[in-house]
Amino acid sequence: MTRFALSSSPDTASGRRRRATIRATDLALLAGVAALVACAGPQSALDPAGRGAERIAELFWWMTAGTVVVWAAVMALAFYVSTRRREPGPRAPGVLIVGGGVVLPVLVLTALLIWGLALLPSLLAGVDAEPTLFVTGRQFWWEVVYRTSDGRVVPLANELRLPVGRPAVLQLDSHDVIHSLWIPALAGKVDMIPGRVTRLTLEPSRTGVFRGLCAEYCGLSHAHMAFVVAVTEEHEFAEWLAHQAEPASAPASPLAARGQELLLAHGCGACHTIRGTLADGDVGPDLTHVGGRLSIAAGTLSSDPRAFQRWIEAPEQVKPGVHMPAFAMLPQADREALAAYLEGLK
Ligand code: HEC
Ligand SMILES: [Cu+2]
Incomplete structure (x- = not known):
């Protein structure tokens, strides 16, 4: 519609001006849409998929609305002051300073503070959840252990899977420096501190694949310390966990079998565990199901x-x-064999 009107506007100075202004609004609209689209996605706190993130997003929008109201009020006041003719009375500055500089901020900030603090316990509270997850931050990866009430201990790495619709409690600590675990779409961030266990409750409200990351500068590859969080239906989660608890599958091809030999011969097992083989190191991630x-x-x-x-x-x-x-x-052929073996560890 707008485009149609545009082409019919006469080629006069005012027509050109109109075209230019409409183009500017088009651009602004486009930029707005692009900005809003960027708010969605697997790593967005503004596209919440969990209870904690929902409440934080709510707080964020209220704060944004508050900011807009205060900004509009200040602008209106500035406009009023700069356009009126009459000189202000002697008490006007005092009223403005006390009212706008003390009373208003104290009221607004106290309300926001109370709201923010009231949110905290519900985000951090421990609930009785099954299974319990332990996540340890390490430069620059995540060690993950699931413990179930029937005594299964399932070590994995760099990936979380959670059932949708019920809470999971994560116990967090660190092996080396301070890291911070943050899954923006699911909840707020919590520091991982060496020698101290912190807790975080996640309660995903819809299925999907989300992205988590380290939110505390922890060294050279801090920016490459991320992980995937897959939220699935309860039965898929149970199947997945049962599979993760099993030892590694045997190599399925001669190439993969050669890869397994090479892996054991070249000392990878000093740092990595592959359950069901002689590799039992704990410097690097557990590779039992790394291909999956x-x-x-x-x-x-x-x-x-x-x-x-x-x-x-x-x-x-x-x-x-x-x-x-x-x-x-x-040799290249050996690396290919190693890769074939690892990729087959589903
Ligand atoms: C000195 C210890 C050490 C040795 C030896 C070692 N690794 Fe690693 N490996 C690590 C560490 C630490 C990481 C985690 C790196 C990171 O992401 O920051 C890692 C990561 C990996 C990963 C990625 C795992 C994941 O969950 O993302 C693979 C695959 C891997 N190593 C394979 C091998 C293979 C194959 C060998 C032998 C040829 C080997 N490693 C030898 C320490 C070691
Ligand atoms: Cu980190």
């Missing part, structure tokens, strides 16, 4: 064979400062 993860290297690479090869050849290029040596000295 949605990403590797803490949300940095996909989990296809080429990504595994790239990682084994030059982890330092993917993640500066990484605590895994490069295996570039191995």
Whole structure:
């Protein structure tokens, strides 16, 4: 409609001006839409998919609305003052300073503070949840352990799966420096402090794949310390957990079998555990089901064979400062075999 009207406007100075202003509003509209679209997605606190994030988003919108009201009031006042003719009376400045500078901020900020503080207990409160999750931050990855009430202990890494619609309590700590676990779409962030256990309750309200990240600068590859959170239906979650508890599957091809031999021969097992094999290290992530993860290297690479090869050849290029040596000295064929084995560990 607007476009149609545009082309019919006469080519006079005022017509040109009109076209220019409409173009500016079009642009503003486009920018607005783009900005709003950017609010959605797997890592957005403004597109909440969990109870904690919903309440935080609510607080955010109220604060935004408050800011807009205060801004509009100040602008209206400025306009009024600059356009009126009469001189202000001697008491006007005092009223303005006490009213606008003391009473108003105290009322607004106290209300927001009370609201914000009242939110906290519900976000951090421990509930009796099953299973219990322990997440340990390490430079630059996440060690994850699920414990179930029937005594199963399931170690994994760099990925969380949660059932939709019920709370899960995460117990957080750190192995080295302070990290912070943040899944913007699900809840607020909580620090992971060496020697101290902090808690975070997650209660996803819809299924989906979300992205979590480290929110406390923790060293060179801090920006590459992310993870995937998959929220699924209860039965899918139970199946997944039961599968994760099993030992690694045997190599399915001669190439993968050679990969397993190489893995054990080159000392990968000193740092990594693959349950059901002789590899039982605990410096790096548990690799028992690494091929079934949605990403590797803490949300940095996909989990296809080429990504595994790239990682084994030059982890330092993917993640500066990484605590895994490069295996570039191995022949290409050996790296392919290793990748085939790892990718098959579904
Ligand atoms: C000195 C200890 C060490 C050795 C030896 C080692 N790694 Fe690692 N590895 C690590 C650490 C630490 C990480 C985590 C890196 C990160 O994401 O910050 C890692 C990450 C990985 C990952 C990604 C896992 C995930 O969950 O994302 C794979 C795959 C891997 N290593 C394979 C290997 C293979 C194959 C070998 C042997 C050829 C090997 N590693 C040898 C320490 C080691
Ligand atoms: Cu970190």
